Structure formats: structure tokens, C-alpha cells
Amino acid sequence: MKISLNWLRDYVQLDASVEEITRAITFLGFEVEGVAHTGAPPLANVVVGEILTRAKHPNADKLSVCTVDVGPAGGVKTIVCGANNCDAGRRVLVALPGAILPGNFEIKQSKIRGQLSDGMMCSPDEIGMGSDHAGLLILDGQPAPGTPINAALPAGDTVFDLEITPNRPDCLSHLGIARELAAWYKLPLLYPQEKFRGVIDESVANALRPDLLAGVRVDAPEDCPLYTALIVTGIKIGPSPAWMQNRLMAVGLRPINNVVDVGNYVMLETGQPLHAFDAHTLGGNQIVVRRAADGEKITTLDGKERALNSGMLVIADASRPVVIAGIMGGENSGVSEDTTDLVLECAFFKPQSIRWTARKLGLHSDSSHRFERGVDPHSSLEAACRAVDLIIETAGGSAAGPAYRLGGDVPWKREIVVTHGYICEKIGFEIPEADMRAAFESLELTVTREEPTGQRGTAWTVDIPSWRDDLDRPIDLVEEVLRLYGTERIPAALVSSPGLSGDDDPVVLFERRVTEYLVGHDFHECVTCTLRPAREVLTWTSQAAAAELALANPFVEDQSHLRPTLITGLLESLKLNQSRGVPAARLCEVGRIFVEQNGQNFECAAVGFIIADPMGDRAWLKREPADFYATRHHVCALAAAAGVDIAGEVLKPVTEQYFGWQEGHAACAGEMALGWTARFGLLNLAMVNALGVEGKVYGGIFAILPAKLTGAATRRRFSDFGLFPAALRDLALVVDRTTPAADVQQALAKAARAAAGNAFAVESVSLFDVYTGAGLPDGKKSLAFALVFRSTDRTLTDDEVSVAFQRIQDELSKNFPCQIRK
Amino acid sequence: MQDQLTALVARATADLAALNARPEFEAAKARYVGPNGELTALMKQMGSVPKEQRPAVGRLINEAKARLQAQLDAALARIAAAELAAQLGPAVDVTLPSPDAGPGTRHPLTLVREEMCRILRKVGFAVADGPEVETEYYCFDALNTPSDHPARDAQDTFYFPASTRFGNVSKMNPEEKYLLRTHTSSVQIRTMLKGPPPIRIVSPGRVYRRDTTDATHSANFHQLECLYVDQHVTVRDLKALLDYIFASLLGPDTKTRFRPHYFGYTEPSFEVDLTANHLPKVKKDWIEIGGCGMVDPAVFEAVGYDPERWSGYAFGMGLERLAMLLYGIDDIRYFYQNDLRFLKQFA
Incomplete structure (x- = not known):
């Protein structure tokens, strides 16, 4: 919110510089998002001048040479000027030699293109009045030449743009910020004086002007616990005084008329939103605070018709809603040029109700902003009286009492007991008792009792004012003390480290291992978006599964579903690189995917990679392209990092139900029931082509339920591998x-194991050749295996191995559909 | 005899010099010094040499034998060298580029995350993890977020339909909705619910906000949060941690400051600014880098810790923001596009 420094000075006598005040506000806990200056800054040697003559510069097309009368003291100066609007007869601002303009720019007598110049005529930006550099600042009203700038121009103001945290609605006002600054600078806070103190009669029946307002009824007290209506008669609408207009404009509001401006002024002063009705527009001279009927309509002040529903609170007359309560008035009941009698509303609406309605309607105003965060119902009447006072001052008329006042004004009383020791224990260092007490008092947190407790120092009973609903517990007072003491004064310390409290999470360890593996194998780690478009998810899962992965409220259409795989994001990155002409072959990502199974989603830790042909195939030395077996190798290694042995699992070729993978060229292993899945091989070629990615792309993904990852692997036992020579046999x-x-x-x-029995070990059976073609019948293939036999306690004899080898062949010939290839 | 020996050596010298391959060499060797070789034949004639001439002839034969052996050795060395050379092929041009792509690179967000975890590990923080899909309880309720707080609004948070079920994300209440976590603070709650203090964790991870994507916003981004719960943890300890983290990360000229702020789950709360002369975009300015505070007693109550006994602090920051600051990156979208020209700059 915007806060004017001039305005603040009504309530607190601030002498500090703008920089110091900015710092104070910052450390009080309000972020200063901007500081703007209006009007002219104090400048010496800048005076009003009248341009007497203008001639073209002899040596420069775009420059003029002017004679300027700068008053009796300076006489007539010759000044070279680059602006277009330096016409004779105009009054402008002249920076005389010796003037120091903003930016530490000193004006000296100088020669410009051979022509003497005895000063400078100024554009607005040169004297710190905005960014306009288009031409000279031309002065209205013919001020006398020689008049100093600060006498010729109205005094400036400084406007702070502050972020007010949601816990401090009391600071959505100049008085609130002034209170904070008064506390910071240990200065008194000067409240505005209210003159009006109309008799407030609780009895509705006693209204003196039933012709204007015959009754007020609150049908929804749960949303509107307090409603006050005051009557002001005989006013004359007109513009508000200049001082009020200047202040409103300084903080970004457009002056409308005296009554509307007073409402805004009092809201910005006290934080209490007010609403003024033209009393003659209220049908039946009634005010009813009620929920809207479903479908009921109102046209708000901004000219838009809005459909209401029964969750929304309105202020209505006898027949129709005239205000969306606390948010915006209707155009049918507002103050107009002809208004003579007013009803002034000052209410307390439940923040939840206002918040809900404002969201629902997408309608936010200065008023709703404050009601949503909570106004102080206990000081609302003072604000109303202040407004009546200012209306009478600016628009004439008089208050016609008594006011209507509905709803319980529950007396406010809140005390917090806190000890000096408690505060010191929480902050970790000592602040003297006197400073703490002074901090409370400066914020109008009155200490009503003070008693020693021995070890924990003085215990204070602190009376919390009604506008500080955010202070509820002793810990809340710790923050108040620390704020006023200054968070910059927290003493430095060393980190105390009592040692490691635990190991890193197994998921983190897994992610680290697989990232290292893939980066070590020349992959580039990517980060892609978790939210994917529906059309992409459907290339990867069934319709039913995609439905389970959908968000209820996506923000944009192409980020509507949780990702079921990492591959699509990697393909997107691959395509981006290809389209930008960047060769990319190996990409990987480590992150969460979401796997649907039997109507349930499972969040899995996952690692995925793709291997593409690098673009263009232009290499001075050719390399073998990637293939299925490379992906198998990597996926086995990645699974091993999770403690899963894929090599020992049955690998199945994929079928068409495995979206995204190419049938006949890809494999899968595992399932959610086991807690992990793996897929690898060639990506579906049609899908890849449809994405506009060039060439074949291989890939692999391994996903595991986080709970399946356990920290420590079981420790392995050594197994003797034997130093006696091995006996080798090949079998096709x-x-x-x-x-x-x-x-x-x-x-x-x-x-082989059966044949060797207990006599010796079958160390390995490894496939080393696959053959089809000449010498074999159609539809057959030959697989050649190397068998390694070894004993740990002797050298095997040729005979015993040959006997075993024969037994193997006999067994296979008999019980396995194969032939021994001789 | 002398003439014969001289002639033999001369012939062998010429002969051996012409040899290029091992089989020819072996044949030549046999021809001269093999059992049926010429030199062997001459040596056999020693028996017919008169006794008094034998020492002289013997010397001559030995000389010839030595010279012949030297020739054989030289020839063998030459052939072995030629064989090696043939095996090696021509010399490589060491300045030609490797056709292999690489090396691989870790993503800058991983680099920054791991560096932060390493720094925090040194002072006893272990890395904790939790689900990205969360429930209203873990993301909001337990963190003292009022039921109508704007952060919970469907306008700001991604929710799942009431019918959607997650098999491995536990709910606290059966009727609460699933959502995508808006901060990693939910990991703090799950960790505290798992066991008693002391707790010292850092939780990095992906989080989600329903927000327009632009140069500084993304629907998913990454956070890192620290939580410390023990007895007698103070604001001063918190400040010490922040000073330590950023001096470790950015060097000893780094300064941090606390500005009072408001968060529902901490009291008192602060925003953290830092300044580091050597960072191009920071210089002498204060840059907001994260939020922190002392864990609110209401949060302790929600997880069943006694707020009278335990105290703690929490700190959180955005990893993208930190990476942008560290590397001088000016657009958050670079992190998710994965242009290799970007990725290769940081590893």
C-alpha cells in the first residue's frame, strides 16, 4: 500500500531522512517495494527565469541560444539550450552556475560549441521531478523571475510503496504505520482530533429522521456482527479541498467529490472502510444486511452487472441489493452531484465472508482488501465520527442523530503474561528489561502489572490493544521486542553442531547414485516439467490411467496431468535441441513419476534416459549406433543402484499395451506389485516421428516405490573363486x-550344474555367438555357449570334465527341444 | 678357413639385412647357425685342424660366430620393431577431436542442491525426502495455515479430484483432498510425526504453484528447507546458521540480514537478505534469498511435540533463485528447456 510521508507527519514528528525512514520501515517488518518523490526536491541556485530571446546556435542545428531574465540578482543570462520548447516569453526553471542537481550534477559556466552558456534551463527529470526528458518544464502562473524553485513549485512529497503482511491489517493505514514509526523513533503518536460525538442511541425506534432512514435490520449477524449507520443531512457535493486531493493523488487515488474523498481519506487514515449512500435512493428508507438470493443481480460502481448467490452478503434496501457488503457499492445508490442527505455505513464484516465473495466474484477493492484481513471493530465508531467530522468540514450539513447501531460490541480485553527470561531464552541473547518494557509501551501494549519471578526476571502483564488481534501468546511478544530492538543487532555466533542426527534418505542416495552413473556415461541431466498435456499422456498410458492422473484445476491446458514417465519430457528437450540445431544424443532425468495401477496412482522415484542419433551424422570417425542391448545394460546398472537385480529377472518383450515402446524392440521387467518397474529399448518409432524428432531413439526407465528403497545394503560374504586352472568347453x-x-x-x-554335481563347480555359462543362415535349417538358430568348470581344491582332469560335458549334452538332447551342433 | 669364415659372415650380413619377416629370419638363422648350418659345418671341421693351429682357428671361429650372432640379433630387433610398427599402424593426430559426445553434465539445479546439502551436512543436517503429491493436512493444516487462507485456494494450489487415489501417499483424515505440495515444509511434518526430537534435516525438492510461467515463475520449481528441533534453540542460532550457509556458499565477504516478516508456521518470522560484493547482480545491494523463523508452537502441537520443552527453527529458499544468483541466469525457463548450450556451462 502507498503511504505518504507528508501525511504520516500529521501523526508523528519525523525528522529523519527518507533513507533512514525507509530503513526503519524495512526493519519494522514492512517491505519497501518502492520510494517515489513528487514535487520538487530542495534545490539551491535554481530559480525562475523568463526567456527573452531565442536564436539558432551558429554552430549546431539542434541547439538554441537564449537570453533569459533570472531576476534582479542574476540579471540577464545567455544560455544554450537543446530543448525545442524554449520559446521567448516562457517562464522556466534555470539552474545557475553553482547549482547541484540530482545525481550530483554541478552546473558551471561553460562553452557549448564555441558559445558561452551561463547556466541550464531544466526539464522535469533534471530536477528530480519524474522521468520526462522531452522538453523544458514550463511554469504556469507567471511566477516572478528570480523566485527560488521551492517557492515557485508546490512542496513535494515522498510516497512509500509498502508490502503489508497479512497479520498486520492495522498497518493498512497511515495511522498504523505512524504508530510503528513513533515506536521506532520513540516519539509520541498524535491522533487526529474528532469533534463529532453524536449521541449513539442503541434503540432503532428512536431514529429522528424516518423520512431518510426508517430502519436497519441485520439478517445475517454471523457475517456482519456490527453495523452502524449515521445520517448527515444538508450537505453540498463539490470538490474536496486541495490538501485532501493532493494526499489522495499522492497515494494513487483519483479525487471524486468531497463525500467520496472523505470516505477514502478516513479509510487510508484509520484503516476502516466506510460507505456513503444517498439517503433518497434507499427504497422504503430501509437498510437490510442479508445474504443475496441466488441469481440476484447488482450493477456495481465499475459498471459491471454481477450475478450473486446465497453465500454472498449484501446491503439491501427494502427491495434490492445496493452494495456487495464490504466490497463495492452499486451504481444505483451512490453519492451523486445532487445528493443532499447521506447515510454513512461503518461496519464490521467477517473476513472469511468477504474473502469468499471477493474471490468468487473476482472483485477486489481497497475496502475488501481490508475487511478480508480484518478491521478493528472496536475503533470503527471513531473512524465514522472522524468521517462525519470531515464531511461537515468539506461539504457542510449536520449530523442527524442518533445513529443506528446493530450487533454486539463485545468488549475487548486481552492480556498476555510474559517474562524477561522467556524472551531472552527464545532470542538467545540478553536485552535489558527496561528496553523490553519500553518496546511494549511504545507500541501501546500497556504493561498493567509487573512482578519479579526470581530466575526468569520480571513478569509483565501486557494489555493488548484491540487493533492488535495478531498478538495472542507470549511468543508473539518476542517478535515485538525483537523488531523494536532491531534484527540487525542479533549478535553473531558459531553454528553449534552436535553431530549427524541421521543418514540421508534412501531416495536421495538412490538419486545421487543414478545421476552419477548416467553423467559418468556421458548423459546430460535434464529437468523437465512434471505436469504434461493430456494428448501426450495418452501416448503413454490408457485412457483410464490418464483420467486418474488428471489435475482437478489445471492452470493451462498443456500442464493438466501428472507425468507417467520421464521419457516424454526428455523427448521434448531432444526436439528443442534439434530444432535449435544443437546436436544432442544422450539425455537423462531423475525425478518423480506417477504410475496408475488398478485405479490407484503410485508416486515413484524414477530415472530415465534417451539415446538418439546425434543430428546430421557428420563425424570424421564413425561410431557404432546405440542399440537395444546398450539400454539393457544401463537399466540393469540403474536398477542395481536401487538394489534390484534385473539380470536375474525374467525380461519380457513389450506388447502394444506398453505405450511408447516399440513392439519387438523393447523389453520390460517388474511391476507395481513388486514395487518397481523397468522398460527399455527402442521408443515407438511412429510416436517419435509424430513428435517431429529425427531418427530412432532408444531409451530406458526404472521406477521404484520410495518405500522399497532401503538405506543399507545387506553385507555380502566372500566366496572362494579357486586358483586351480579352469576347464573350458564350448557347446552350440x-x-x-x-x-x-x-x-x-x-x-x-x-x-551343467546337475552334471557337475558336488564334484566341481560350473563357474559360468555364457553365450558368445548367435548364428542363423547357411548350414542351418530355416527357422532355426544356433546359440554357442562357453562353459567354465573349476574346482577350488584341485586341477580338474580332462576325463572327468569330458564325462560331465557328455552328460550335459545327453540331458539337453533328451529333455530340451534342441540339437547339439557338431 | 679364414677366408671361408670371412666370406660366410659377409654373405650372412647382406642376407640378413634384406629380411623383413620372422619366418624368413628363422630360415636364415637355421641356414647359418642351425644344426645343419654353414657355421656349424665349419665348426665341425675343427677336428681336422692341426693341433698347433687350433687356438688360432678357434679364435677365428668364435669371432665369426660373435659377428654372425650380432647380425642375427640386429635383424631380429629390426623385424620385431617392424612387427610392432605394423601392429600400431600410423601415428594418430592427437589434435583431432574425439567423435564421442560428452562428457555428461549434471543439471545446475542438481549442482546447487548438492552443494547446499554438503554445506548443511557439515553441521549435522541429514537430507530428508517426502512425496510431491501431498494432502491438505501435511501441506497446510499441520503448518498452522487457517482453513480459508489464500494459499490453499484452488486459484494458487493444484488439487486432484476427490475420487483420485494415491496408493502410497498417506492421508491424515479420510476426507481431505490430495494436492501438489506448495512447499517442502510438508516433509518437516512427516519427519516430525515419525519420531521425537532432536531433528536436524534439510529437505530439497520439487514444489508446485498455480502460476503463470514467465521469466521468474514456473508451475514447478524447487525449494530447499532446513528444520532443526531441539531444546534451547534460539533466534541467534538461526542467524548463525544463515551466516554459516552463505559464507560457505558465497565466500567470507557475504553478509546476511533478517527483516521481520510473517509466516503462519514460524514465530517470530524473518525474510533473509544477503549481499556479496563479488556477485555480479548483487554487489552492495541486499537481495532477498529466503524466509525463516522459529517453529510456531502451534506446529509443535500439531505433531505432538511439547512446545514448552522443544524449540526449533526452519529456513526455506528457492533453488532456482539461488542458482540464478550464483550463475547470473536471468530467466527461470532456461532450467526446464535443457538446451545443451545451457547445460554444458555449469558442470
């Missing part, structure tokens, strides 16, 4: 081309 098996190699390997390993 011819099988159907569709038989998975893993099945053959499994059968072979089982047969």
Missing part, C-alpha cells in the same frame, strides 16, 4: 529362432 545348440536365448541358457546351466 540349434533351436527354433523364436526360442528366447534366456530359456536355452537356463536349461543349459541347469543341466
